[in-house]
Amino acid sequence: MAVDVRVIERSDLSALLVALREAGYEVIAPVPGDGSIDYDVVTGDGERPAGFSDEQGPGAYRLKMCDHELLFDFAAGASSWKKFLFPPSLTLFSAQRRQRSFEVLPGTADPPPRAFLGVRACDLAAIDIQDKIFLGGAFVDPSYRQRRKDVFIVAVNCTRAGGSCFCASMGTGPRVSAGFDLALTELKIGERHCFTAEPGSDRGEAVLARLGSPPAGPALEAEARSASARCAASMARQMVTDGLRDLLVQNQEHPRWRDVASRCLACANCTLVCPTCFCATVQDVTDLAGERAERIRVWDSCFSAEHSHLHGASVRRTTRSRYRQWMTHKLAYWIDQFGTSGCVGCGRCITWCPAGIDITEEAAAIRAGGATTTAPNSGG
Amino acid sequence: MEATAAASRVVSAPENPPNPWIPRRFRVAARKQETSDTFSIELADAGGEEHEGFSFRPGQFNMLYAFGVGESAISISGDPAAGGQPVHTIRVVGTVTRALGALRRGDVLGVRGPFGSAWPVEEAAGRDVIVVAGGIGLAPLRPALHQLFADRARFGRITLLYGARTPRDLLFGDDLDRWSRRRNTGVQVIVDVAGPSWHGNVGVVTSLFKRVHIDGPDTVALICGPEVMMRFTAVELLQREVPIDAIHVSLERNMKCATGFCGHCQYGPAFVCKDGPVFPFARVKPWFMVREL
Numbered sequence: 001m002a003v004d005v006r007v008i009e010r011s012d013l014s015a016l017l018v019a020l021r022e023a024g025y026e027v028i029a030p031v032p033g034d035g036s037i038d039y040d041v042v043t044g045d046g047e048r049p050a051g052f053s054d055e056q057g058p059g060a061y062r063l064k065m066c067d068h069e070l071l072f073d074f075a076a077g078a079s080s081w082k083k084f085l086f087p088p089s090l091t092l093f094s095a096q097r098r099q100r101s102f103e104v105l106p107g108t109a110d111p112p113p114r115a116f117l118g119v120r121a122c123d124l125a126a127i128d129i130q131d132k133i134f135l136g137g138a139f140v141d142p143s144y145r146q147r148r149k150d151v152f153i154v155a156v157n158c159t160r161a162g163g164s165c166f167c168a169s170m171g172t173g174p175r176v177s178a179g180f181d182l183a184l185t186e187l188k189i190g191e192r193h194c195f196t197a198e199p200g201s202d203r204g205e206a207v208l209a210r211l212g213s214p215p216a217g218p219a220l221e222a223e224a225r226s227a228s229a230r231c232a233a234s235m236a237r238q239m240v241t242d243g244l245r246d247l248l249v250q251n252q253e254h255p256r257w258r259d260v261a262s263r264c265l266a267c268a269n270c271t272l273v274c275p276t277c278f279c280a281t282v283q284d285v286t287d288l289a290g291e292r293a294e295r296i297r298v299w300d301s302c303f304s305a306e307h308s309h310l311h312g313a314s315v316r317r318t319t320r321s322r323y324r325q326w327m328t329h330k331l332a333y334w335i336d337q338f339g340t341s342g343c344v345g346c347g348r349c350i351t352w353c354p355a356g357i358d359i360t361e362e363a364a365a366i367r368a369g370g371a372t373t374t375a376p377n378s379g380g
Numbered sequence: 381m382e383a384t385a386a387a388s389r390v391v392s393a394p395e396n397p398p399n400p401w402i403p404r405r406f407r408v409a410a411r412k413q414e415t416s417d418t419f420s421i422e423l424a425d426a427g428g429e430e431h432e433g434f435s436f437r438p439g440q441f442n443m444l445y446a447f448g449v450g451e452s453a454i455s456i457s458g459d460p461a462a463g464g465q466p467v468h469t470i471r472v473v474g475t476v477t478r479a480l481g482a483l484r485r486g487d488v489l490g491v492r493g494p495f496g497s498a499w500p501v502e503e504a505a506g507r508d509v510i511v512v513a514g515g516i517g518l519a520p521l522r523p524a525l526h527q528l529f530a531d532r533a534r535f536g537r538i539t540l541l542y543g544a545r546t547p548r549d550l551l552f553g554d555d556l557d558r559w560s561r562r563r564n565t566g567v568q569v570i571v572d573v574a575g576p577s578w579h580g581n582v583g584v585v586t587s588l589f590k591r592v593h594i595d596g597p598d599t600v601a602l603i604c605g606p607e608v609m610m611r612f613t614a615v616e617l618l619q620r621e622v623p624i625d626a627i628h629v630s631l632e633r634n635m636k637c638a639t640g641f642c643g644h645c646q647y648g649p650a651f652v653c654k655d656g657p658v659f660p661f662a663r664v665k666p667w668f669m670v671r672e673l
Contacts, residue, residue: 092401095447101426101488102447104402138654139639140397249648252670279643282636286448293448295401300636300643307644309634311473321672329646336649 003198004205005221006213008184010193013071016154017046017117019210025115025152028084030077035063037077039084042117056163056347059356069193072118072186075162076346080275081116081123085147086130088299092282095293102293110143113150119180120158121173122165122346126275127153128179132338133278152203155180159187159227161235164347166360169238172344175228176200182207185224196224239331239345239360240367247367248332252324256365261320263355268301270349270357271326276342279307302326327362400639403445403490404432408483409465415549418516419481420457420469426488433464434491437498438523439630439658442466443638445490446479453635454480455520455657456494461530466491469519469551495638497658499524500628504600508536510592510622512613514543514585514605518551520630520657521604525555529562539566539592543585543605546571547578566592585609589616596621603661604630611668614661627661648673 008016020027027042032052042048054074055062066073091107119127127148134144158165158174167173176183181204184195196216199205216224271277281300286293300307303322308315316322334342343359350358405426412420425434436442441455452474458467472481483489501524509528513521528535540559544550550569560567568588570581581588585605599622603610610629617627633645633652645652648667650659667673 095490097447100486101405101407102490104405104490134641137640139400139641141639141641142397142399142401145397252673277643278641280636281642281644282451284448284450290448295445295451297401302643302646307634310632315633316672318672325646325673333646333649337651 005216005224006197006199006208007216007220008195008197008211008213010071010195012211012213013048013195014046015211016207017042017048019207020115020117020152020154021046023115023152023207024113025150026112027115027117029117030072030074032063034078036061036079037063037074038079039081039116039118053160054162056165056351057356058164058350058358059353060163061351068188070186070188072156072158072184073160075158075160075165076120076122076275076348076351078273078348078352080273080346080348081119081127082130082275084111084114084116085127085144085151086134086278086280087143090143090297092295092297095295097291097293107295108143110146113152114147115152115154117154117156119153119155119176120346121155121176122167122170122344123275124153124155124176124179125167125170125172125344126346129276129338129340129342129344130278132340136338153180153182153200155183155200157183157185157224157228158231159185161231162347162351164237164350165235165345166237166239166347167345168232168235169241169360170341170343170345171241174231174235175225180204185227187220187223187227189223194220196220237347237350237358237360239343239363241341244341244363244367245332245335248328248363251366252328254366256362257320257324259365260323260357260362261318263357264303264319264323265355266303266319266322267354268303269352269354270359271301271303272299273348273352274330275346275348276330276344277301281306302329327359330359331363400492401637403443403451403492405488406466406491408485408487408489411483411485414469414551418469418471418549418551420467421480421483422458422465422467423489423491424465434466434494435463436460436466436494436523438501438527439499439520440494440496441520441638441657442468442491442493442495443635444468444470444476444480445492446476446483447489449479450476451490451492451636452476452480453495453632453638453653455630457519457522459526459530460523461526466494469516469522471516492638495653497656499602499630499658500600501527503626504528505534506536507626508539508595508599510539510541510594510599510601510617512541512585512601512603512605514609515545515549516551517604517606517609517630518542521602522552522555524602525559529559532562536598537564537566537595538562539568539594541568541570541585541588541592543570543572543588543609546573547575547580568592584612586612586616589620594620594622597623599626601627603628607631607668614665614668624662624665625660628658629661629664630657631659631664632657
């Protein structure tokens with residue numbers, strides 16, 4: 001069945017947000033905050049801040065205002081949707097001491113159903129990857145499932161590549177292909193500012209019907225597709241993925257690991273901004289009397305010494321081994337574990353690295369050779 | 381439009397999945413000080429609505445929660461046939477194990493599990509078995525030994541090589557005595573550092589290989605101890621023509637969840653918590669030689 005693509009005029013976009021709220025969703029959308037694009041709950045009339053754009057590159061991010069009045073002219077910011085589905089801090093349970101025993105009490109309450117407005121193709125791929133981690137195995141994470149199951153996803157196809165983006169080479173963007181309820185493409189053609197709106201589910205179709213959006217027509221649909229294509233073509237950065245898994249697995253002792261370790265601060269920024277990194281630790285806290293306890297799950301990073309702590313020492317003592325673990329897991333072992341790369345090409349780890357380390361450049365350097373190979377497949 | 385793959389994964393996840401983060405409560409039914417720094421506790425279901433028994437396979441582990449202090453991954457060291465009352469043998473190495481060590485008979489702790497893979501005891505039927513343990517590594521092997529001796533006639537020669545730091549650190553002395561008197565069984569013990577009253581072997585556990593005969597091609601090997609010890613043990617076994625597929629090791633890594641969510645136990649392509657802790661040696665061999673993996 002051909003998908004019936006509609007058009008939503010710029011002036012009607014707030015009606016979409018209001019319609020989502022009326023359908024029972026708490027709407028979360030991009031907002032400028034702390035010098036970067038963040039995501040927050042939309043209140044009021046649903047009107048969105050206009051004219052924001054960004055400049056990005058290794059270790060660099062500038063939010064800027066433009067005259068174009070576009071609503072989605074920025075690439076990925078420091079935040080990702082991960083924080084709503086896999087919260088940075090979540091109380092797993094509380095416990096109350098009862099003499100020599102204790103009672104287990106509920107942890108963090110589940111939020112209301114949410115609509116995510118402005119999910120880019122890279123981030124949609126990231127959500128799909130985290131679904132595999134938290135829902136796809138023998139165990140299901142109940143808080144992730146609760147947060148995930150009702151999410152209404154309004155994707156936005158990218159029409160401008162950010163300076164750190166490389167989604168096209170990872171095969172995840174810049175245009176979404178599945179996993180959304182609605183997919184918008186922002187277009188400005190002469191004086192007309194509008195969005196093509198493609199339904200991806202019955203729920204998405206129902207919202208468009210409610211808005212009474214007219215068909216976009218072949219010309220607008222073609223323009224939306226070519227805007228995505230231009231974006232893909234303009235993407236300067238790329239990851240060469242051919243044979244990348246084996247390349248990394250066979251180069252555990254490559255001199256580049258030492259080289260990157262001399263620049264890496266092991267600050268964990270890359271893992272925190274990454275939309276697929278899922279490491280977490282658990283903190284135990286009690287009240288002063290020791291009567292009430294909580295177990296709190298918080299994001300963790302494989303760049304910390306504590307991450308590999310075992311019997312009073314770290315297995316990964318050096319930054320070299322931690323960077324190798326992060327990148328090899330992300331680009332190689334992830335494929336063994338989840339059938340997909342752990343990288344979606346959003347470029348956040350490049351932008352937010354204070355040392356400007358570029359994962360595509362590091363992978364290319366290992367591909368370029370210079371190895372003193374101690375390949376796991378030949379060693380031992 | 382049909383549901384997307386992502387949506388179907390959400391839908392296909394069970395409606396009310398058991399929450400793997402929530403512990404069951406167990407009461408300390410018995411406590412035994414094994415050595416100066418190691419103790420065993422036997423746990424009984426603390427009852428109430430949670431009462432659902434407990435069964436496990438040799439080699440699996442539990443996450444033990446000390447109220448307000450934290451959780452630790454601890455292998456199960458008791459007899460799998462005993463049923464319902466898991467036993468854990470714990471060496472005090474940090475805050476959580478210290479808190480677990482302070483529990484007395486009647487105190488309640490949290491238990492999640494059992495988790496992980498098991499020793500392939502069935503695979504050893506009709507064949508010889510060699511068990512090599514270093515230190516506290518004997519604890520996760522003990523359920524397998526119980527199972528082997530409970531069904532003694534089904535297995536060929538059973539050899540146990542066990543190394544500890546000093547004679548005072550030797551665990552399960554009664555078991556060692558009992559097992560050594562079983563038919564067609566060899567038990568060899570060695571210590572790193574001896575005292576004046578020790579008349580036994582001194583050295584590393586692999587030096588015991590010269591004291592035993594191994595019919596390599598027809599032997600299944602189960603190994604647990606420090607990684608360096610397992611590495612050298614595997615070399616000895618391979619030299620004696622034990623097939624690489626018949627060698628099994630139990631690995632240890634930091635764990636916070638035991639369910640593949642927390643990322644701490646990454647070991648190359650494997651999660652130690654759910655793909656292990658017991659691995660066929662052939663599967664982990666490529667990564668065994670990589671330092672700081």
